[in-house]
Amino acid sequence: MPFGAQVLEGGRIRFRLWAPAAERVDLLLETTHGGGVTIPMACTEAGWYELTSDRATAGDLYRYRIHGFGEVPDPASRYNPQGVHGPSQVLEPGQFVWNDRGWRGRPWEEAIIYQLHVGAFTPQGTFATARERLDYLVDLGVTAIQLLPVGAFAGAHNWGFDGVLPFAPAASYGHPDDLKELIQAAHHKGLMVLLDLACHYFGPEGNYLSVFAPEFFTKQATNLAGRSIDVTLPGGREFIIHNALYWLEEFHLDGLRLNAALFQDEQEQADLLAALARAVREGPGKHRHCHLLLSHDRRAARYLRWADHSDPRHYEAVWNNAAQQAMQDVLTGAPSGAVTAAQPLDQLGACLSRGAAAGESEPLLPTAFVTFLQDYAQIGNQALGERLHQLTPPRPLGAMVATSLLAPMPPALFMGEEFAAAQPFLYFCDFNPDLVKDVAINRRKSFAHLKGFRTARTRARIPDPMDPATFQRCKLDWSSVQRSPHADWLYFYRRLLAVRRREITPRLSGMHEDRIRYLLTGDRGLSIQWTLGDDSLLTLLANYGPAPLDGLQAPAGAVLWSEPGDAATALSQGRLPAWSVVWFLQAAA
Template sequence: MTSGNRFSFDTSWGTQHGDDGTVFRLWAPGAGHVDLVVGRQGGENDFLAMEKDAAGWWRITTDQVAVGRGYGFRVDGGMVVPDPAARAQMGDVHGLSKLVDPRSYAWKTADWAGRPWEEVVFYELHTGTFTEAGTFEAMIERLDYLRDLGITAVELMPVAQFGGRRGWGYDGVLLYCPHEVYGGVDGLKRLVDAAHERGLMVFLDVVYNHFGPDGNYIGSYAPEFFHEEIHTPWGAAIAYDEAPVREFMIDNALYWLEEYRIDGLRLDAIDSIKDTTDTPLVKELATRVRAAFPDRHVHLTTEDDRNITWHVARDEAGQPTLVSGEWNDDFHHCAHVIATHEYDNYYADYVGHSVEQMAKCLATGFVFQGEYSEHRGREVGENSAHLPPTAFVNFVQNHDQIGNRAFGDRLTDLGSRRAVECLQAILLLSPQIPLMFMGEEFGDTHPFSFFTDFDGELGTAVREGRRNEFAKFGAFQDEEARQLIPDPNEESTFHNSRVDWTMPERPTYRRRLELTRQLLAKRQSAIVPLLKGIGGNGGTWFASDASKAFVVAWELAGGTVLHLFANLDDEPWPIPDTVAKSDLTCGTLVHAYPKGADEHLTSGILPGTSVVFRLESQNLIAGPVS
């Protein structure tokens, strides 16, 4: 329901306001009796019997619950559980839910229609550690900084209510409820409103492959919600062949986009969504999203280690038909191996070929396009060259690739400064959609560790499980070494993961921040105008056999070609005849790092640890390369 500057979405689960009161609903097909619990301040709760229909839905319409008061459900006379689709909680995930009127917030930016996909520059952040206060409200104070930096899209790690006060958010259990610690319903709406006032988009990371371990009561009264016989890394699979279950998640996506005016969603680990139906959940969800918001720029991104492509297909005009962009781990892994020379675990697939793989990845999408992966022991991926580069979201750091390290090390702390700054230029000026993690813009060296807020047996299991995960890494095969890994449940692990906003005041970090600002300004002025509607099969590449150097060319809009010359070796690279030397300085210089690196191209030499981007109308690479 939309009225002027007040927005609400009619979900199939949870509550719905009407003229006769509020409708309360719960799907519990196996339950014999369900009561609506009406919370009373300073007194005993009241219980109102609900009625069941043939599809297993229990309903009641009543005016006995005032807005701002608590409610819940009592199933078969047993424990009282919160509403799984609650918009807010009275307290933590174990208590009563809070009745919210979503129309109470008056939007200042009700006419905001978003921004086109090609303009996206992601800044991923964790609400609890981005500021000292760790709230949506405190984040507003940093929006001008992000806008002036050249960021166009703030991407929030999951904010759905989870057990405890601190955590990454990927173990949420109340998926419609913004975490109260962060500022709840109105706090998130004020943040989105403030971002839109500044021309910034807001994306939200959502998790549809599992629920967290603390506070998920659904299985106790609706075991049909899960397939116990189908396993995921987090337990039983969600039963997407049940219509109410499917609607729970699709409604959730539409709810965030409509009621909170969110500009886009990142769908976490869709390869772990075990959908047994003929229509994948992601396909139906994306189709419904596209249909629901024809007058807004609304975007979806996905994480999926299968390297599949059907979901990021483009139409004849080059526009996404379902998902706008896929997170490209291949690019990150190449960049990380080049910068650090690490080879443990999944990095083993990129050792010895990382430069060639990066060139291929930049030109054609994925590294693994059907090739055999030694780490995974199988063939991975499918051809992606037919997709435009804007079908991929690239990054050299993100929450996973930092936080899933034993000590939460950032790349700035692991690689040489010049190598990292070359990779930063490649990330921000290549035609793929770039993503940076909070603090990366100024080279933050503080860790971002994995943290939770569990205690008892669950806390012990999480701590020991975390440490045992690293037993397969050479540095942690010794048990004593693993004991040094920070305890996720210690409050200090959380506090140490906060962004240090004093760092940009120091010369070294201020210099990196200015470099980031310059790169993003160049992207906006020189690259973004050439990205709209570009097609696939437009990338070519050449990589050196003897040096960590490569050349990539992309055909962008209007026949303009963007060229990247990169040498990530310490020694100069004599550019071979495969690259037409007579054209090395044609066109317009976009960026040279370090300054003056382009001047050496006239003699056919690319200096050590350098990057040059040029725009011109003819392909510099002589003949087909692969």
């Protein structure tokens, strides 16, 4: 990296910091042998301070003393063992011995994503204990783990999007080598590991970089005084691109998801995302699969243009928020703020057949859209953090799960979804109370417009994000997977994913975006037919309503899945029961 502490050939350590507002910078070194050393750093050019020394070794702790601003950690630290306010530690990445050198990743068509928050995934909330759950994930049938951001943040727990040391895995999760062990263990089991990249935004506590390099950030503060990098600056773009390459190269990750909607200027966003994609394709992506994804962003289609039907020009896929909203609206029977005036069922048909909501964009390959029923944001933005099974009866939910998991779009699950976890996923953080005094008040006020939370008394039921008990309530209870109804849901998900891996995944490569069509039948009936890459036909017939649908005709092909089990038999008589879906697969002629 062009900044931070880098071990050079011969063992010398180069320290490099951009501090344009500083008149002088000293390196404060705490050696592993005890004792401290203060060494002045030379100002080389345009605010860069640099020092190469043989007095430092891997394992030493260090800070920068910036005259006029105090003592601060390295904003490009690889590890801060005492938290974001403590000293950084010199690491030698080459000391970790990788044994996954034969791993080249998996094609994007094979992606079945499991999104998880490291701190809430297990009782201990560490990389090491997450590694102990890999066999469970393999048995479930997923092929990729997606970690919410792991960059160091203030306090002991956080969603991860308030990080302030974007190169340093959070110490509360473990040592960087623990994360590497998790990733290579996943590779040995055939699992990809993806990461949410949140380096463009710095949280409200521990952002020392904004003090001695204020021009690095946009002028406006956001989200409780957090700051976003100014991507119109070459230095800002370089920082983000290096951060992406760092996680892919140093940690052998298989891909990254970026929140493109948070970049400020639209043209600068386009330039940055294109440059980042080129750097990945010409770097680690030349030798293995490195998947680049975008989170919810209606403008993402321009980055998903396919040069041909094998290699994406920029990004593989976008998380399809429109599809999630359409599925939720169909389940509830009423629009919840859809982007067009189309009915929820029409929206769902458009999202599952062409990816985007009705009228939004030209068709793209189905694999360019990740379909999900719920994720951390959809659950966490509920006032009480309720999961979908707590808001929807089992039969409608089962029909929608069977829809989302067998559609050609790569599906994504949120941790615990597969066994209907009783634990909520609430908004939680651990900022200094003196810095952020009104987190709970602001959180509760944001729901004042909703029925059930219009008085101070009812809003008091909304958990305080700063209360440690709020975080503890979100930790999954793994003992529940042995009991009904959790075991029943888990069995349901496992069977569906087995069908997907066996019958659908092998046929996705080579699909064409113009060979898909959907048809509405009445108010609640939907039929979609996809021509898969091997010219076989995949057909969905669904009734997303409380009354049976009559006068239907089953398409040609074998029944791939019937939910509930008697729906296919009823369909042979021209009737589709309430809240039922039947999937058919017809082999190519």
